[in-house]
Amino acid sequence: MNPFSSGTRLRDMIKAIRACKTAAEERAVVRKECAAIRSSISENDQDYSHRNIAKLMFIHMLGYPTHFGQMECLKLIASAGFPEKRIGYLGLMLLLDERQEVLMLVTNSLKQDLGHTNQYIVGLALCALGNICSAEMARDLAPEVERLLLTRDPNIKKKAALCSIRIIRKVPDLAENFSSPATSLLKEKHHGVLIAGVQLCTDLCKVSEDASNHLRKNCTEGLVRILKDICNSPYAPEYDIAGITDPFLHIRVLRLLRMLGHGDADTSEYINDILAQVASKTESNKNAGNAILYECVETIMGIEATSGLRVLAINILGRFLSNRDNNIRYVALNMLMKAISVDSQAVQRHRTTILECVKDSDASIRKRALELVFLLVNDTNAKPLTKELIDYLEVSDQDFKGDLTSKICSIIEKFSQEKKWYIDQMVKVLSLAGNYVKDNVWHALIVAISNAPDLQGYSVRSLYKAFQLSSEQVSLVQVTIWCIGEYGEMLVNNVGVLQVEEPMTVTESDAVDVLESCLTHHSTDITTQSMCLIALLKLSSRFPPSSGRVKEIITTHIGSVVLELQQRAIEFNSIIQRHQNIKSSLVERMPVLDESTFISKRAGSSQANISTEKSNQQLPSGASLKLSNGVAKPAASPLVDLLDLSLDDTPVPTSTSNDFLHDLLDVGLTNSSSSASGTDILMDLLSIGTPVQSNTTPENGSSIKGFNDILPIAKPNTATVQVVDLLDGLASNGSHPGAQSPVHPSITAYQSSTLKITFSFTKQPDKPQVTQIHATFMNLSSEAYTDFIFQAAVPKFIQLHLDPANSNHLPASGNGRITQTFTITNTQHGQKPLAMRIRIAYKVSNQERLEQGQINNFPPGL
Amino acid sequence: MIHFVILISRQGKVRLTKWYSPYQQKERATAIRELSSLILTRGPKLCNFVEWKGYKAVYRRYASLYFCMCVDQDDNELEILEIIHHFVEILDRYFGSVCELDLIFNFHKAYYILDEILIAGELQESSKKIVARLIAAQDTMVETAKAEAGSVSNMIAQTM
Secondary structure: OOOOOOOOOHHHHHHHHHHOOOHHHHHHHHHHHHHHHHHHHHOOOOOOHHHHHHHHHHHHHHOOOOHHHHHHHHHHHHOOOHHHHHHHHHHHHHHOOOOOHHHHHHHHHHHHHHOOOOHHHHHHHHHHHHHHOOHHHHHHHHHHHHHHOOOOOHHHHHHHHHHHHHHHHHOHHHHHHHHHHHHHHOOOOOHHHHHHHHHHHHHHHHHOHHHHHHHHHHHHHHHHHHHHHHHHOOOOOOOEEOOEEOHHHHHHHHHHHHHHHOOOHHHHHHHHHHHHHHHHHOOOOOHHHHHHHHHHHHHHHHOOOOHHHHHHHHHHHHHHHOOOOHHHHHHHHHHHHHHHHHOHHHHHHOHHHHHHHHOOOOHHHHHHHHHHHHHHOOOOOHHHHHHHHHHHHHHOOHHHHHHHHHHHHHHHHHHOOOHHHHHHHHHHHHHHHHHHOOHHHHHHHHHHHHOOHHHHHHHHHHHHHHHHHOOOOHHHHHHHHHHHHHHHHHHHOOOOOOOOOOOOOOOHHHHHHHHHHHHHOOOOOHHHHHHHHHHHHHHHHHOHHHHHHHHHHHHHOOOOOOHHHHHHHHHHHHHHHHOHHHHHHHOOOOOOOOHHHHHHHHHHHOOOOOOHHHHHHHHHHHHHHHOOOOOOOOOOOHHHHHHHOOOOOOOOOHHHHHHHHHHHOOOOOOOOOOOOOOOOHHHHHHHOOOOOOOOOOOOOOOOOOOOOOOOOOOEOOOOOOOOOOOOOOOOOOOOOOOOOOOOOOOEEEEEOOOEEEEEEEEEOOOOOOEEEEEEEEEEOOOOOEEEEEEEEEOOOOEEEEEOOOOOOOEOHHHOOEEEEEEEEEEOOOOOOOOOEEEEEEEEEOOEEEEEEEEEOOOOOOO | OEEEEEEEEOOOOEEEEEEOOOOOHHHHHHHHHHHHHHHHOOOOOOOOEEEEOOEEEEEEEEOOEEEEEEEOOOOOHHHHHHHHHHHHHHHHHHHOOOOHHHHHHOHHHHHHHHHHHEEOOEEOOOOHHHHHHHHHHHHHHHHHHHHHHHHHHHHHHHHO
16 A cells, blocks of 8 residues: 555645645645545545545645545445545545536435434535536425425534425426425524524525415514614624624514515514614614615515615615715615605715715725716716716726726716707827727717817817817817818818907918828827828818928828828829819818717617718718718719719729718728829819719618728719619510510529529619619518618629618518619629629618628629 | 636635536636626725626625626615625534635645535525524534444454
């Protein structure tokens, strides 16, 4: 026999391990011990198995693998002696968890032990079962546990009750079996049994509606009596904690009463008195008393309490809130969040204290307080609250700033009633914590500014001032650059000065200075630099005298190693040099960004895996032609055509106009075209796209979103539906002579269990590249769809014009159809076939759904 | 319910762990690591509750040990503090002025005591006297069994 094996006592092994100075030493000792244990196990050494398992448990706690000991645990459990069983069960609970299959092998031993004569062994078995049984074991052994609930020994009873809790958690179906034994437990006198019994009843209520009703009918009286007894009981040394008899039982009974009284007026009325008694009599100078009061307040909030009781509860919470103990304040903040739904006025009264908690040094308290403040904000107190929060933003911790900023921005957005206040607050937030502000927030700011023409001068001036002070906040810089570019002349000429503003003179060269400093600053990122370049271009048009300087600045970036900057620099340089005549119209003021569309797009785009930048990018083209803000556009305006452009087809020039779209809101071009040659930009610009008659279009068929960066902004619909002369002998697979014969067969473009789309095709004989597609949508489900929107995306070499659909309501089961027409121009007709990705969004009983697909089965020759 | 109980020293060494919810070995190690880093870095004056992964971790420091219990969001945190204190007092009574070394060398006894206080993540007995009595009775049984075994094997050894 190995002399080293198992000879070491547990104590000695622990000492040896603790004496190790390094991890490697410890590993060596552990390895030796494990080897010894393993050989001892394989030799079936009875004497030392107890010690082996104890050692194994210690090694397990250190973090080493110990699965080789699992079978040993089982053997110990199966042996007859009490010490072996005790350590065996302990090892079982520590070394195994319920997901291991080895556990099943214990079931038989457990069954025998549950029926053992020695009550302590029964206790061991119940304990093990209650801690780690799996669902199958629970099912197997439930009858045994039920039987044990009815024994006379309180020790077994309470363990059996807690074991039953685990059983019904694992197998909720068995809950009925435990209902009546549980109720009888509540008649006991022994506190341990009562606690376990009350907890079992609470869990039964959670799991089963029937049990809940049963308990409500039969046990409420008994519970109230129990609570009364312990409330009024004299000093009981065995259960006394801080002057209160058995606070644990207090708390559990209160919790069960809450479950029973929830939603039930009668029960609530019945327990009103006892709740009032507990709430007023309990002393709150020790933690135990506070724990009871806390539970009491929770119960009052959770049942249909009288208003008097509610007032009592809120008062208790108010006291908690001003307690110096951090735990109590935390608990109070937690409770107040639930109390808001019950009585928000009362909570508003504590607003100042809660605001103080936002500034607390404890991170948990700060977090709770901030959430609570957020719930408390309403129209009347939005302004002072925001001011307080922004003041705090200045001094708050770094890790808290992110949370705080996003909450402040939501508050500002939700509750701003005047644009000026909104702009002011946003500028402040950007100056203090611009780096934590999310992109969509400052995009919204830009949309707001663009929609408030009388405040534009004010905005750009405030931003300019803020920039002088906090130019390290990236978002602030970006917003400032954009505004200076757009509204530069307002800045310099002091347009639209409000009364509250101090006089300020900014010269043109100051404005250009700002942009130049941004451009050349070492820490500015590419996006910001790109924005600077475009802003400079705008200024060169708005400030003719500075045009020369601007040109110089731009020229310095012609050699930039970043492709984006180089391209922009070259193109803008080109515009400045050779295209003076169109420069001013190129950089005209942006059309007003439509706020409502922006908001809905932003809400919609959060579903799609498209960044908000892209959706904003769509915005100006949509806005200009949607005309929902009533700005009419002359058809021949070059601006309109520019914004019409598809991004895809021609190589060079589109990037310039795209810059406006991208630059609006910070996107770097992801699909910038390759070369930046000096070809005639204008011709290319104007030759693309059919002339558009502007008219209002419905929301539906007009917006097209891009997938995977390849796809174009499709033109929103036009009034120029091409009349296809269908009789012009287009027959190829001659279907109906003389009648409208589609050259190409219709296809089922997309079919799912809920939707079917068919495409039919028509072509004009003289335009082989152009195809008209008539799409028909059919609803295959049994519920009607509303807000039906069809969107499509096509590869670069294809142009797509989408007409509006005839309706956006699709009746169920194919009872009605929606039709929509679109026109496709395949610039590589004959070389590449059509392909299309589609996306359909609709609402079914107020829930939004989305379906996507790819259509590859276009007939050849399109 | 209480999902798990861990006792860690100030240096982050684990002295006791008890799991009432199914956590696999790797998950256990991660949980312990994350909670340790959260708890050990908190200052003394701060509140005893930490939010972790949708649960609440209630902890209290006794000398060089942190007793931590992880509970659901809707549990009464103050009560859990009381349960922790209940456990510590019982340990104190059993070991007589318990210190960390007692818990290191007699970890199995600490587990036995914990098993008399909590089952399935719920409180089992609120009376310290009864818990002490039960543990004492079981210890006596172990002593008697060992004595018997000692004497039997002595007899066998002698007869051999």
